[in-house]
Amino acid sequence: MNVNSIPEKEIVAIILYISLFFVIVSIALIIFFYFSRKKIIQKEIEKKNLVLAHQKEQLHAILITQEVERKRIAQDLHDDISSKLNVVSLNSYLLTSANLTEAEIKEITCNIINLTAKALDNSRKIAHNLLPPVFDKFGLHAGVEELCEEFESCKSVKVYYQNKIDFDENEKDKHLHVFRILQELMNNSLRHGKASEISIIFDKVNGINNCFYKDNGIGFDFKSSESQRGLGMKNIDSRISFLNGNINITSDSNKGVEVFFTF
Incomplete structure (x- = not known):
């Protein structure tokens, strides 16, 4: 069949159909890649959100742990150190009292030394735990x-x-x-x-x-x-x-x- 024998209108129609076919394929590929890319981006966002949520949960756990540790240290300082220093302060005040016998002064001094030693030992333990x-x-x-x-x-x-x-x-x-x-x-x-x-x-x-x-x-x-x-x-x-x-x-x-x- 000679191409020259094909009517010009049919050639134009064939070209249009081929062009239309490529246009449709191109549009289909564009839509496919668009939604594929969109899906990939969505999965990446979800992955990042999961990582952020995990990091947030870890940070929350750390903050809670730090708060528990602070309370424990505060309790140790209050119970072990402050209470003993209060007694040391009271005993020191007693030493300023008039008419104390030598035996009383010796007893009060020994109490101050013992309590101070215990307070120092407990402070070392607290520091050691930190x-x-x-x-x-x-x-x-x-x-x-x-x-x-x-x-x-x-x-x-x-x-x-x-x-x-x-x-x-x-x-x-x-x-x-x-x-x-x-x-x-x-x-x-x-x-x-x-x-x-x-x-x-x-x-x-x-x-x-x-x-x-x-x-x-x-x-x-x-x-x-x-x-x-x-x-x-x-x-x-x-x-x-x-x-x-x-x-x-x-x-x-x-x-x-x-x-x-x-x-």
Whole structure:
């Protein structure tokens, strides 16, 4: 068939139909990419909203933890320090009284010395809880060693500690989060888990620091919402997030607790 024999109108019609086809395909592709992009953007927004919500929840948990810690410190200062200093003040005032015998002066002075010594000892304990001097001076390894010794001093639990990492002294801020995580886990093992044995191992695998923690306590149902909502667990999750690490907790009733986290 000769193209020249095709009427001009049919050629124009064919060109129009082809053009219309490409226009429709183009519009369809534009609509497809528009909605695909819109869906991608929507998913990204949802993802960012989830991250923001998680960060907000972590911040809330940290603020609550800080408030609880402030109340505990205030209570300790009031009960242990202020009360003793008040008695010291009263005894000091008694020394200004007239006609005191030598025995009375000696007794009052001894009371002042004893109460002052107790107040100093309690203030050291409060400061130690805020930031252990051994940790501050010698780092995470020494801090964890002392922590293990403190728990073993109660004679109700045996702690096995092994460290295979040479910690960088310039990362003490990060290591403090690791210390607090272990402190929280050990407190839970002793207070709630009734554990008699605790194991802590620091190791480095493929350049990543990790910690394996285990106890032989009564354990708990980690999948329950009540366990996951606990302030202690939220506090641990927040610290792991700051460390850009990951955590995996395995536990069942009467089977102890196993915790693995990276930092």
